[in-house]
Amino acid sequence: MAALQLVGRPEHAILSTSTALMPASWAVLCHDVNGYYRALGVAPDATRRQLMRAYRARAGQDDPYLTYVLSQLLSCQIRRAYDAMPLGELFRDDYVLAYLRRLASEIAARDNARDGTDKTAADIIQSLLGGPEDSKNEFLAPAEAARFDGGTRDRQPSINTPEAWPYSFLLLVSTCTDVSRLAQWQNGLAHALADLGIPQFAVGFHGHPEPDFLVAKDLGAPVFFLSEKAEVTGELIAAAATAAVG
Secondary structure (H helix, E strand, C coil): CCCCCCCCCHHHCCCCCCCCCCCCCCCCCCCCCCCHHHHHCCCCCCCHHHHHHHHHHCCHHHCHHHHHHHHHHCCHHHHHHHHCCCCCCCCCCHHHHHHHHHHHHHHHHHHHHHHCCCCCHHHHHHHHHCCCCCCCCCCCCCCCCCCCCCCCCCCCCCCCCCCCCCCCCEEECCCCCCHHHHHHHHHHHHHHHHCCCCCCCEEEEECCCCCCEEEECCCCCCEEEEECCCCCCHHHHHHHHHHHHC
């Protein structure tokens, strides 16, 4: 990793690292188990813009399945869970569950006719999934309504640094690129850490459910990871600065 350095006058500093974006997450092998990316004709690391461009190119607005696939992939939580599915397994989305219901109805009818039982499709699904029918994947909450023309944030950082905040940042189990919030986080830390004698640090996002921030001290300089869901406040900045010297 490149050397981390606080540039400019500490009292006015708004940056933390070099001017090249440096995502720090490990590479994830996506098996595209349900064929989402294949259906849109994009690579698993496609950005949000690329997803929407492919959706429009394939007239996805006229295809309910492509519309559903896009809504799944535009949800950060669903996409993270989907990309992590191991080879040989299916991601239990609405289409998979609909198939399972049809299959379960056929199996129940066959078993009842053969054995004189009164099994239901729900009984078969429970045996297949190891739990109730409604126990879907943890992140299968419905995605936001199909407002596919409004989003502009890419899933991965652009090769070119964002004009809104032209400095690097790190990602830890995260795909967040909200550089406006990151600039607030880093600007506040720069002032707080200057008073504590810490002239070198880096910032980034983490995608863990909690806490609101993490401080890594073993990367050559402290790295302050802000939670994807946390808002930047003076209290949070003070707590992070204190954790760096604790």
